[in-house]
Amino acid sequence: MLKKETGEEFARRTLLENLALNKGNIKKTAREMRCSRNTIYLALTKERENNLIDKPHTPKTPHPNTTVKETLELVVKRRKETGFGKRRLKWYLASRDELLIPESTIGKILKVKKLARKKKRVRREYHRIKYQWDKILPFEQVEMDTKEIADKDTLPLEVYNYLLNSDFIPKWQWSIIDPVTRIRFLAWSYSRDWSCGQVFGKMVIWWLRSFGFLEKITNWSDGGTEFNASRLGAFERTCQNFWTPLGVERKIIRKGHPEDNPFVERFHQADDYEFYIPYLLKVKSELDFIKIGAWWQKVYNTIRSNMGLQDMTPCQKLKSLGYTTPQEFCFFPTLILDHLVNLPEVLNYPKSVQEHLD
Secondary structure, three states, X not given: OHHHHHOHHHHHHHHHXXXXXXXXXXXXXXXXXXXXXXXXHHHHHHHHOOOOOOOOXXXXXXXXXXXXXXXXXXXXXXXXXXXXOHHHHHHHHHXXXXXXXXXXXXXXXXXXXXXXXXXXXXXXXXXXXXXXOOOOOOOOEEEEEEEEOOOOOOOOHHHHHHHHOOOOOOOEEEEEEOOOOOOEEEEEEOOOOHHHHHHHHHHXXXXXXXXXXXXXXXXXXXOOHHHOOOOHHHHHHHHHHHHXXXXXXXXXXXXXXXXXXXXXXXXXXXXHHHHHHHHHHHOOOHHHHHHHHHHHHHHHHHHOOEHHHOOEOHHHHHXXXXXXXXXXXXXXXXXXXXXXXXXXXXXXXXXOOOOOOO
């Protein structure tokens, strides 16, 4: 007990002083100090060695399963690069570095290196009551959103400056995702307006209809101007004249609550760390961007496993539900929406200024 409270050096010095007062009587000293005689023998041995401190208890030979130093450094490096937790780091190391490390080992490394995440405030998981998971079918409910690619808080400074100075790289990403299968359709644009929103909405709905998804679709988004949903009158006319003829019911999430569209918001981070940061500097023209964008959609939908789907890809999840939809369904064409706005086949009525009485 004395050792725990004062440390081993002070405790052993106290034992030796009491032993000297008892004229070397080990039994009497042990009884007075309420310890075993072996404890006193150990203190005498330590005194002869001129070192009253305990020796380290680490093994003299390394454990055969000890993580090597190079692996520790790699885990720390990837953590600082991506900010991923232990679960996503496991997948990232396996895919990028061909290194398979158990999730528990990565967690211990992050804890030892003081890189473990702080516990976040728990938010209500709105999507658990938003969707009836036992009844919902693929593409009955979808989430739609836009993302500004030039995110200064996420992109490295070199990538961020390259994006700002390149007039051939679109500045906005448009996304629609199915919560059941996680299949995503992406498009890009240089501007963020309702004209591009109409093109994107029509192209995705036409794509779904052409592959046999004919049921009514509920489309969730925020109330942004790019969806013509910032004012009630404009939104109602948009639903009546644009979305309803396409067989789509529009719904708006709560203002200031992006967590109400959890799936589309969640994968914005995957776009940054797995697409824009590694590959944006390689883009030298708009054609390069279109090619690499098509590659990213293919990888995401058909190659990249998703932990929320028990490590299946979105395409495999769709097949597991009994659908015979061909794999080409996941290869949504890479679109630059600004180039399609003036095509009469897409927007067959003239664009006009929104009414000021909305």
